[in-house]
Amino acid sequence: MLAIVLENAPARLRGRLAVWLLEVRAGVYVGDYSVKVREMILQNIEEGLEEGNAVVMWSSPNETGFDFVTLGENRRIPIEMDGIKLISFLPDTK
Template sequence: MTRLVVISTTAVPDRVRGALSRWMLEPVAGVYVGTMSARVRDELWEVVSASVEDGAAVCVHPDDNEQGFTIRTAGERRRIPVDFDGLRLIGLSPLEKDEPTAILPDGW
């Protein structure tokens, strides 16, 4: 079954953009959209995540879970997916390296 996949990139090498453009459309700079099988998606993500260097990439695709999708990240980003009782939420990493790795509201 083919499903919609969205990959967003920031400051990645040209070879990553080339690999993505072979399988997906780029409607906005750095944002790639396409439908593909899970196997193709996983193999494409392996290439992207291994090649981001100083850049970053995020992949969002449908999944059989409570939210209906999965988020994968590669490279350093300020926004970090955090598992909270089976739900994926987005935590913000601090601007300085000396602070904890993710900042969530009190009580989480």
């Protein structure tokens, strides 16, 4: 399983993702692909994200059952503690 959530992403990136994945809500995409295809999709997101941000989650054989990465500027950043990925918040800059 692969899930992607986009915020403030360009329309052309959203359209490109809709070719491979089902957009179940605005900016939320799901699908089920191999590692190779997932890496290609991640590369497309990195190249086309511009000022937006994204979180990409996929099934993984670990204790939580999934893994994820964040892309672009976001207050939420992944950190690893005792072998488990958690989310940390950066201070609000406003």
